[in-house]
Amino acid sequence: MDELDALEEGEDEMVMSDQLYVDDDTKLAQDMRDTMSAAETAKAAQEAYEQGDEEGEGGSSRVHPLTQENKYGPLPSTIQLPKATFVDPASLLLSGIPPVHIAEAAHRVFGGVGLPYSTSTPAIGKTMQPKPIQLDAYQSGMSDIEADTYLATIFPGMYASVTSVLAETRRRLGTHWAENLVKKAEAGELKILDAGGAGAGVLAVRELLRAEWERMHEDDQSDAASVMALAEADGKAGGANASAPLGSATVLTGADTLRKRASQLLENTTFIPRLPDYLHTEEARFKGKYDIVIAPHTLWQLREDYTRKQHTQNLWSLLSTDGGVMVMLEKGVPRGFEMIAAAREMLLETRISSPEARAQNIDISDPPEPYVHWEGQEQAEPLTRPKEKGMIVAPCTNHAGCPAYVQKGHVRGRRDICHFEQRYIRPPFLQKVLNAKDKNHEDVKFSYLAVMRGRDLREVQDAKDAFAQEQVLEQGKPATEKAFEGYGDLARSRAKSENFDASRDGGEQSTPHSLSLPRAILPPLKRRGHVILDLCTPSGTLERWTVPKSFSKQAYRDARKSSWGDLWALGAKTRVLRTVRGPKSRKSDHDMDVTSSKKGRKAGKKNNGDDGGVGVDDHGRLKFGEGVSMGEGGKMRGRKIKGIRDKRDKKGRRVDE
Structure with a gap:
């Protein structure tokens, strides 16, 4: 691993020190003010990325614009209470x-x-x-x-x-x-x-x-003396007409x-x-x-x-x-x-x-309007x-x-x-x-x-008229396949190197809508040379995507820096379905027998008679397994009888009470 990867791993292992309580009200607005729309952020960040961010020129961010755009939560990530x-x-x-x-x-x-x-x-x-x-x-x-x-x-x-x-x-x-x-x-x-x-x-x-x-x-911030100067949160500064609406x-x-x-x-x-x-x-x-x-x-x-x-x-x-x-x-x-x-x-x-379900079954708790004609005709x-x-x-x-x-x-x-x-x-x-x-x-x-x-961005008319979105919102299996291929420069470079037929995706891939991307439901698993992402995909499945360093250095680095809840747009090399783990349950009697049988002679003490041994039921009576018949007391080869025994002397003769 090169020096850059070592430094990145060192950053991941750093522990955040105690933070001081910040009284500056300007940081409160940054929780959501710095967040831009999907189209605006992607367009501005993509231009900066194409101007030399790949080569690290000008000290610009090394994070891919699609990764930065689809981060989860507010900016900064730690919320300061107002x-x-x-x-x-x-x-x-x-x-x-x-x-x-x-x-x-x-x-x-x-x-x-x-x-x-x-x-x-x-x-x-x-x-x-x-x-x-x-x-x-x-x-x-x-x-x-x-x-x-x-x-x-x-x-x-x-x-x-x-x-x-x-x-x-x-x-x-x-x-x-x-x-x-x-x-x-x-x-x-x-x-x-x-x-x-x-x-x-x-x-x-x-x-x-x-x-x-x-x-x-x-x-308006440049002109502090203006009537439209920005008001502070407590209303003590700023013009009379410049307070934020409530x-x-x-x-x-x-x-x-x-x-x-x-x-x-x-x-x-x-x-x-x-x-x-x-x-x-x-x-x-x-x-x-x-x-x-x-x-x-x-x-x-x-x-x-x-x-x-x-x-x-x-x-x-x-x-x-x-x-x-x-x-x-x-x-x-x-x-x-x-x-x-x-x-x-x-x-x-x-x-x-x-689109696939425009109607619902009538629910008994929410009955429809009566469909009875008073002339005597009744409709279903x-x-x-x-x-x-x-x-x-x-x-x-x-x-x-x-x-x-x-x-x-x-x-x-x-x-x-x-x-x-x-x-x-x-x-x-x-x-x-x-x-x-x-x-x-x-x-x-x-x-x-x-x-x-009342609005559905999956419909083009609502997306354009209501929210002025330029991207096409697509969900389902096609959106998952495109996200797995990756968007942006990564997808185009792979298409050239692997002779990828872009016509099957409708031509050159544009900036994806954020609601067409899979979301990380767990923190990333960082391994040597690859990163594992647990994602909930637009097709409604849980999948585990692997992003190795050989797939793309940019995607590998961004995957290491990704967080819980982020949307992922840079694709992956392999993917498998992730099985939902079942609830924790107590072991059955059969599992107890299999476990105890591996412990040799001690297993006889825990046996309940189901596999050929002798045990005691809930009422204290002897319980025999298959192939074992009732004896007259005494010892059995390899086992000890639990429960009530017949009294015998040292020579093995029965003692009558």
Whole structure:
């Protein structure tokens, strides 16, 4: 291995030192402002790459533009909680309560050390019974100390996970979608619903709006004295007409104590004790109301499957039919993944249409309109009805069944799940609750689903009119084959060297749409001379792609630098299907016998009589295997009888009692 590879391996093994809490508000906007649309990023990065990045000229980035464009999550990767809109007001609200009281309440409610029953997923939680978050925004009864505990422990992780999902959604839908949100907010038409975050989702959406608004007004930053100078997050700087739009928000809070605290963090917000029922309202059902619906940690608390289904359908009905986006999110544990996967499956079967499935079977829980004529003629009810236009935005790049959700429902010991993680800097009050001194950051794990209603980028008209996308969104097996071949200069160079017939792909390959690429569901496996990527493909399969150094130095290097959740566009040399691991189960009796038989004479002590030995049943009676008949007591050759024996003297004669 050359010196460059040695240096790269050294970089991979470095340990990130403790990060200091950054108070600079300008870094908050960079979480999503630096993210460009797929077309703009690819075009700009490809030009820089072709101008000499291959040769390393000018000190430009050595990462391929398609790799940089399809990174997962916000930039920078570690989220700084907004100081002006959350950290400072929350610190002021919690200043009158001794930290030890909040810490005691948090450990009592959320399961002890590490708070395994909060948004956190510590290692100790794997040995405990899985439970949802023990405090939620729906509950009507919440004491003052519990509301303070919710604000101090649940809000930070909730905000970080929702921000991560929104950043990924904004990357996939592009700049045009984000600009439309800002324009709606400026016109007072943007409506946001937080259906489970108690306001954390609204804060995340408004940070997205603020970052996008500042990107749209970058030219005004040069003239600080202008009336249109950019406003700071706290509103103390900038012109009067230069504040970022907020949009109209609605937050679900069942408890008055939690509502009072959330109202101190949010403005232009309405608080409601329960969700409106749009599922059984025909006009609202086909029109919707909210442009963005954030529903974090709302499914696991519901015990029955039918209630979770109705809740998901109601949230879908609340979405605007003109491109409304809904984000559902649960903890990154097997049970949380099952909740999200079941909601995804239900939406695909009953709500979201696809080119191959434009109608759905009539569900008994959602009956159709009566088809009875009062004149006495009765017609048969139709077996299907049309689905609605919509699509999955993230994390899936396919509309098939989830390959990791082969076994439906609740499966004990499920090992392969689709989940992601996001690092954020803990605020000072959370550090005190956890009594953390060695680090000030945390990695929150979650499973999520982002869907859109009323728009489908798989249709060319929607892609051009609504979001001004130049790439063609293609999914299924053809998209997987093209991604395996690779895009960009790598694909063209291989086509020349291997006499590849480009006509079969419709000519020269253009920049791919990000939703046509496979996504890494696990961190890459780095080996000597090759990298292994576990990917969920656009055809709806789990595959393991191998990228050796002989395939392409650029692809090999980018694969080593890739991360969990990235989309992969540079192809691979080989691929195999990845089998979903089954749940962990106890060994059967037959397996116990095979294991014990290998231990020689000691096996007789564990034998239960199934393979020709002698054992004891549940009632203490002798149990004989095949080929062994009942004797009169005493010893058997090679075995010892377990249980009650006949009494005999030293000469072997029976002793009568």
